Amino acid sequence: MLGIFEAITKRLVEAWKSDEPSGRRNAFRCRCERPIYFQNSFCLGCKTPLGYQPDDLQVLAMSPGPQPDWWIVEGEEDQETYWRRCENFDSPAGCNWLVPVDDEEPLCRSCRLNHTIPSLDNAESALWWRKIENAKRRLVAQLLQLGLPVVSKVSEDPEQGVMFDFLRSPEKGPRVMTGHAAGLITLNVEEADDSVRERIRHEMREPYRTLLGHFRHEIGHYYWDRLIDKTPWQEKFRELFGDEREDYAAALKRNYEQGPPVDWRDRHISSYASVHPWEDWAETWAHYLHVVDSLDTALRFGLRGEDVEQAVEPFTIDDLYDPKDADAKRVILLVNSWVQLTTVINELARSMGQQDFYPFVMSRTVLRKMHFIQLVVKEARGGASLI
Known part of the structure; x- marks a missing residue:
């Protein structure tokens, strides 16, 4: 036994x-000692603002900085290191990641990988995009933990970077296919619809099909090219x-x-x-x-x-x-x-x-x-x- x-x-x-x-x-904890989680942007107990600090790979409590929209994360109060929220914080993506204030890129290390996002005029697509970004942020955080190269093909390295197209199939086709080609990962956003994804899983006789699984598979193709x-x-x-x-x-x-x-x-x-x-x-x-x-x-x-x-x-x-x-x-x-x-x-x-x-x-x-x-x-x- x-x-x-x-x-x-x-x-x-x-x-x-x-x-x-x-x-x-260690599981993430707020300064009030309540547990907090990877996707949290504020503590549900004490309402303290939270952000994911990509250098320390942690969700941390934040205090206001010396200028509007500047933040100091816990543990860096004496270092004069300031952060701002990702530009997608107030978007349907609801990104809780942080960006150094001296970074010219307004998007975090995960969101800057996006090349095409769904049309936000469609409420359904906006909801799907949030689910997709939640899965992608978990992927990117793990890649950073592994010490693997994660740079944007859009804004940082057009030759060896990676980027994402999140596309929806037109009503009359053709159907968008999830896949990878030369650093571009395409995902059919309908995969974020649980009923659609489950139907496809049954049709394909798959034991497992998730957004995170798609991301981990397709990024594998990218790293085959790189490594x-x-x-x-x-x-x-x-x-x-x-x-x-x-x-x-x-x-x-x-x-x-x-x-x-x-x-x-x-x-x-x-x-x-x-x-x-x-x-x-x-x-x-x-x-x-x-x-x-x-x-x-x-x-x-x-x-x-x-x-x-x-x-x-x-x-x-x-x-x-x-x-x-x-x-x-x-x-x-x-x-x-x-x-x-x-x-x-x-x-x-x-x-x-x-x-x-x-x-x-x-x-x-x-x-x-x-x-x-x-x-x-x-x-x-x-x-x-x-x-």
């Missing part, structure tokens, strides 16, 4: 290195994921006509990952982000639980892409903790008549691919360990 949440917390506290961005091991293409990682990628030079259109056609291979579960995290090496990378990348963010949240909130029986055989260091890597032991602790956590949360979801929280099974081949991604991310952040 194993105390699952206790085991997760103990393992991760022991394993995670102390050089990570500050505050990641794998024409780098020393490319040949290693081909050995593990397959040769991306395979005809992509032909691979899609084959998948839609014949379906996935019978044994896809042995080698891929999802049936869609079996379509083409690019999709295998993007799907695995998305799951890497799922695992890291969910376990980070569990750790920050110090979750505990009753003893549960270990239902699966734990992974070992030999299951990793590089068992000799210096962080191999920590990676195994993280992944095995994830398996334990999802075992309990899936059962909790079932007890409420809901879908599984994590309706996937991670094979040893998938774990090797995820560890490969961990090594790529580690190099991208200058060799500093993430876990």
Whole structure:
């Protein structure tokens, strides 16, 4: 019998290195000590204004600065560091992120990535945009935590940056397709409609479909271009994921006509990952982000639980892409903790008549691919360990 949440917390506290961005091991709290959350712009208890400070990666209480619309965040009162709210604070996006007052860009590090937003003349589209931005801000915050490059293709780096088009399909078509091309991520805003997204999920026979999942998948394509293409990682990628030079259109056609291979579960995290090496990378990348963010949240909130029986055989260091890597032991602790956590949360979801929280099974081949991604991310952040 194993105390699952206790085991997760103990393992991760022991394993995670102390050089990570500050505050990641503590749930956000207002100066009044009430809990506050990632999307909050003011404390529901004491009404203190709050803002997300992207350098410290925290939601912090704020006090008025020396000029109108200038703010001082908690912990910086003696540094003469001033912030202003993102220009989208008063828009339907309701952005709670902060921008340094000396930054010429009026939009925060998340909102400045937008190239096209939905028409705000349509109340439905405005509501969808808010849901989309909530998911995108969570994505961008995690990318910043990982130490990955996040710059705007619109206003900062036209060659290597990333930007987003949020488009709605015309009544008479054609339908907007969610995807990535050369740093431009397009999202069909109708995906923010729960009923539409659920219908598509059923039609596509998918176990999981969310806005955040879309963002994590598509940003994976972007980082393949940034971190794998024409780098020393490319040949290693081909050995593990397959040769991306395979005809992509032909691979899609084959998948839609014949379906996935019978044994896809042995080698891929999802049936869609079996379509083409690019999709295998993007799907695995998305799951890497799922695992890291969910376990980070569990750790920050110090979750505990009753003893549960270990239902699966734990992974070992030999299951990793590089068992000799210096962080191999920590990676195994993280992944095995994830398996334990999802075992309990899936059962909790079932007890409420809901879908599984994590309706996937991670094979040893998938774990090797995820560890490969961990090594790529580690190099991208200058060799500093993430876990």
